[in-house]
Amino acid sequence: MRGFLCLLAAALFCAASEPKTTTLRGKLIIAAGEPASLETADHQRVTLDGDESTRKILGDQRLNGYEVEAKGHFTAPRRFLIDPIHTRAMMVRQDGRLKMITYWCNVCSIRAYTPGPCVCCQRETTLDLRDPDAQ
Numbered sequence: 094m095r096g097f098l099c100l101l102a103a104a105l106f107c108a109a110s111e112p113k114t115t116t117l118r119g120k121l122i123i124a125a126g127e128p129a130s131l132e133t134a135d136h137q138r139v140t141l142d143g144d145e146s147t148r149k150i151l152g153d154q155r156l157n158g159y160e161v162e163a164k165g166h167f168t169a170p171r172r173f174l175i176d177p178i179h180t181r182a183m184m185v186r187q188d189g190r191l192k193m194i195t196y197w198c199n200v201c202s203i204r205a206y207t208p209g210p211c212v213c214c215q216r217e218t219t220l221d222l223r224d225p226d227a228q
């Protein structure tokens with residue numbers, strides 16, 4: 094029992110020192126030559142950052158203007174670091190539902206999670222917003 098309490102205390106301590114995860118909602122603004130940002134409902138501009146794959150998505154101008162929800166944490170008052178891409182940290186809101194951002198190659202029927210040429214045929218993939226429950 095005593096060992097368990099120690100572990101619990103350690104876990105609580107760890108949790109307190111980790112940055113707090115929050116969900117940021119707003120409109121994605123992706124323009125050439127400037128870092129991607131999000132405009133919140135109260136018209137605050139927050140600069141977005143993330144891992145390498147997330148940055149590729151944040152550079153995709155097809156997503157400009159979409160309502161998104163991103164999980165992550167603030168690294169500065171106007172700077173938000175999105176959680177790693179494998180946690181599905183960023184979703185797009187479309188028709189009132191949250192969708193995953195995916196990319197699809199019609200030729201090879203291959204799905205990717207970052208924009209760019211298809212890994213197989215090198216043709217440009219198309220943006221395919223996908224219901225997270227769909228298989």
Ligand SMILES: [Zn+2]
Nearest residue numbers: 198201211214
């Ligand atoms: Zn292909």
